[in-house]
Amino acid sequence: MNSEKCCVATSEKIVDKNYWDAQYKANTIGWDLGEIAPPIKQYIDTITDKNKRILIPGCGNTYESEYLLNKGFTNITVIDIAPTLVEKLKTKFKDNKAITILLGDFFEHQGTYDIIIEQTFFCALAPALRQKYVWKMHQHLADNGILTGLLFNRNFEMSPPFGGSQKEYLALFKGAFAIVKMEMAQNSSVPRANSELFFEFKKNNQVKVTLYKLEGSTETIIQKLNALPNAINVSMSTDFMELLLVSQKEIPIEELQIIISHDKKHTIKKF
Numbered sequence: 001m002n003s004e005k006c007c008v009a010t011s012e013k014i015v016d017k018n019y020w021d022a023q024y025k026a027n028t029i030g031w032d033l034g035e036i037a038p039p040i041k042q043y044i045d046t047i048t049d050k051n052k053r054i055l056i057p058g059c060g061n062t063y064e065s066e067y068l069l070n071k072g073f074t075n076i077t078v079i080d081i082a083p084t085l086v087e088k089l090k091t092k093f094k095d096n097k098a099i100t101i102l103l104g105d106f107f108e109h110q111g112t113y114d115i116i117i118e119q120t121f122f123c124a125l126a127p128a129l130r131q132k133y134v135w136k137m138h139q140h141l142a143d144n145g146i147l148t149g150l151l152f153n154r155n156f157e158m159s160p161p162f163g164g165s166q167k168e169y170l171a172l173f174k175g176a177f178a179i180v181k182m183e184m185a186q187n188s189s190v191p192r193a194n195s196e197l198f199f200e201f202k203k204n205n206q207v208k209v210t211l212y213k214l215e216g217s218t219e220t221i222i223q224k225l226n227a228l229p230n231a232i233n234v235s236m237s238t239d240f241m242e243l244l245l246v247s248q249k250e251i252p253i254e255e256l257q258i259i260i261s262h263d264k265k266h267t268i269k270k271f
């Protein structure tokens, strides 16, 4: 069933730096297409300004970067958490000033980009990190910046990869990004045919996207927060520990605390 053979883990397994590094060490990298995904190649061919600041998070062997470099792009940054892989990339792209190769956790990275390319990074993350992913992508993009790439439109029996659907993604990104495009990719690599969505999201500069840490809260608060006059989209991580709030302007924390603290154990703090 799991033709992607991404990894050997189940969703309960901890998918962290050690996990990913072990996959590169053992060469169990079934997700690796061995080439740039055709829908991403097609998108890159439409970018006329070669000086755009481009980020590729969870870059893996980053065939996208090879393609971008060959096309003359001058400002590419890639980041991955797996040391074994990053060491290899540093040798491969040695002395190339157009690409910056970073070893680290995307969620701790700081930087501003015009375009962020998503290629099997979102699906590599535990679903509880999805709210944080939206928040971080919004933060990393310059005004009107673009988040683009591929997302699975299916679920998997073994994870990672962690799948999803168009409906889920639209609900998750709502408000923080304008949906320029989201459709079934027509030119996927053969193993991913009819299973992935090509998307192009434009950062919405007009809103505040805030992530909060929660303690003791349940999904029932979502409705209450959504009813706030300034709220555009409220969602909670699957482990109930993080809350993503997209609003017209920042809502004072005291106001949020009053709404959720019908029990003193319930707390909310800005990330």
Ligand SMILES: C[S@@+](CC[C@H](N)C(=O)[O-])C[C@H]1O[C@@H](n2cnc3c(N)ncnc32)[C@H](O)[C@@H]1O
Pocket: 006, 020, 021, 031, 032, 033, 057, 058, 059, 060, 061, 062, 079, 080, 081, 082, 085, 104, 105, 106, 107, 119, 120, 121, 124, 125
């Ligand atoms: C499924 S692989 C995809 C790699 C590459 N994008 C590709 O399509 O071949 C997921 C990648 O994300 C990296 N990764 C996972 N969590 C990360 C994090 N928090 N920060 C940076 N990289 C991460 C892993 O090391 C791995 O290389």
